[in-house]
Amino acid sequence: MVRDWFRKLTPSRKTPAQSAETNLALLNFTDVESTLTLYVKALSDDRLKLMSSTLARQGSYSDGRTIFVPPEVDLFADTRQARLFYRLTSAWKVMQVRSGSLDIERVPDPATSREAFVLYEILSGEWIDRTIVSQWPGLASNLATLRQDALARRSTNGNGAGFAHLEPLIQSLLRLPIDRRPRTDDISAVTEGFNGPNGVLRDMLLATGDMLHGDEPEQSLRLAREFARENGHTEDAALPQAVHYRGRIRPDLLKPPQIEIEDIGEQESRGSGHTRRRPPRSEPLQVESNQPNPMRNRQRRSPIGGRQSMQISLADREPTRTFHQVPLTEEEKKGAHLYQEWDYLRDMYLPEWCAVRTRRPKSGSTEKVEQILRRHAALIRHLKQQFEALRPERLRLNRQLDGDEIDLGAYIDSQADQVAGFSPTEKLYSKVLEKERNIALACLIDLSGSTGAWIDDDPRNDQVIEVTRRGIVFLCEALTVLDDKHAVYGFSGSTRKQAEFSTVKEFDEPYGETVKGRINGLSPQAYTRMGPAIRHAAHNLSLQSARVRILMLLSDGRPNDFDGYGGRYGVEDTRRALIEARQAGISTFALTIDSEARDYMPYMFGLGHYLVIEDTPALATKLSDVYRRLTVQ
């Protein structure tokens, strides 16, 4: 099958405009984004992110943390091939980073020797191809096909300039088999037609044999240095055409490895190989709830383990807060709810540190909400149906072996059976199964300025806030079929003096025009000071009488406020606020669209108590989904 599509391949140029003329299918990155993002996440152990970039039209590249792929692929006759190309080029880039081929100390500096750099790109590329075949054998045949495709595109597209002398090497290497060590006859076969002086090409290929199937990326660097002949003509020469699926190495983007600070108290020995791997999900941070002494918490091992270390840059450790470290004045305290804040640097609470100001936004037009209701009527009906299944059952079970009352009917039957000479049944009781939900939910929405951003920074998409609005409408609609008490709050503000907390819907308020008007009015505000907002929402929740209290946070980024409430400080205070909430018997859960959430969410919420939503528009339905899952009986 793969051969079939290879046959159909035709060389092409890259502009989308021309693709129509040549009958090539165009596949946009956005069509594959959600699957491909997960794919890269799986292959890279969640270390690499995926983005599209117009710069990647000249070839995918990576800075070691993110893979940049072209915004569209139009090289192939049908979209299936284009999809495969996206998958392969992403996998290839993951392997390039994973194998260490992009480590800054390994990539030759083009300023020192441009030719060594070019050779490194060629040789390490060939080595990565073979590493992929051995590590991810499922990709072998597709990769072989793409190599042929790349080769076909080269022969029709003569590349001149300073590196023309390397073209035979590139093409010969692409002709070598990738599933085994090249033999001398393989090498003779591929060098045919390239009449290099004195068999230099042949010698080069013979020398690469060990490197290609070795374990070490260093070898390609060694060979690149060896092969590079400095003749002074290549300094400004254009680079050879990139092998399409390999893209380019961008030395200008590579940085020294980030400093990674392990989680406080993380004492799990990871090297021993004899401890079980932690399941990706485990406990909420409940250990803490039985440890009222905050000083001791620091020594305890955090229940999140493995590679969920917090990545903190050094700058975060030096808070710029010194000038703010004065208590609030009476004036500033006036009319506000005062909350403490956790200062992790001093390992203490700062009492009455934040002034939370609650407000009820004015209700106005409900136009946006009405529009959501119209456009998504079918979906909302579906959500309601799903929620109906959560309705508590009140079942009388008859003919039980055991129960609160005698089941008269069963008893009579049994007597009748006995009289009739059958053996009587023992199931003579009835009982009532009572299940009540008795839940209070507080939904806390991050209204920071960043929620005004367009999804994927593309103004044709919705703003993040619109997706949030949709999610809230869906949830409120779905909840109309249940008796669960719920409140919706938004939070933002700037500095600890002005932590704003807007009540969109209070627990006792009906979901009616007023509330719809407030949902309609939700708009991006300023900063994300999570700690005080969580404390206030938890406070309101704790006033509700309910068996289960749930605090759900919707967020698009890490805690951040401009008076030093950023980085580690904000994360630590938020985490502390969540621990306080859990100690008060509140379950906490977060939904986030921040692709970097893995850096701090496990630490704040605990594994299994947050969900990263890769596909932002999905947030709208995920909110209801998660609530349903959390509260199913």
Place this chain on the structure above:
Amino acid sequence: MSIEHLEQWSDAQLTEVESEPYYLPIDDEITIFETAHREQLPVMLKGPTGVGKTRFVRAMAHRLGRPLITVACHDDLTASDLLGRFLIKDNETVWMDGPLTYAVRTGAICYLDEIVEARKDTTVVIHPLTDDRRRLRLEKTGEVLAAPPEFQLVISYNPGYQSLMKNLKPSTRQRFVAIDFGFPPPEEELEIIVHESGVDRETAGLLVRLGDMIRNLSDSGLDEPASTRLLVYAATLIRSGIKPRRACELAIAAPITDDSTVQEAVSDVVTTIFSE
């Protein structure tokens, strides 16, 4: 107790673990369990589904030479289902021990699987058995049974992403010595797959790699990460002639999620590892 009575335990199962179950120790769990048994401490096995909790209990029952009574907990499981009840028989009532009572009487290991599934009022009946009293009170017969030293209560608990309505109460969980069960390290997981399915080592190695990759997606909408059990199932299908890709679809991709995007991504990962 006669077999006839045992059949009435719809939720429980009594096993004398005769042949030794295969269990590959990962850490010090065997020592811990033996110590707990000797010191008469109840044990909680914590971990996601399919990592070997039940297998471990069976292996330990065999090692310690005790009969094992397993109760699969569910939300209709009542206290009477565990303790016992009066049955009407030929115009008189006969008391029949429930699995828990029977285990206490006979000094067996009683394993309550997925304890959170049981109703809260059911869970509390185990409380007096789990502290130093080690007694079981049968209100209906007026008996108070003292558990013999060989009796041991074991529960399993999956703390994963699940309903908040079903969380284990702190007053229950703090009565147990908890042994954490995560996924086995790669080499051990490979051994387990080879042993359980009879698949060749190379395929087993690929399955381990696949499992690791899929587990990276666990905060992106998977209900539960791909368990060792699923990898064994896939391996078993492969060994019996199903093509690897298809086997992984059936045994791994489809069971772990209903989300089409995630399922597609999982399929892509499968095709990265297996060529056909």
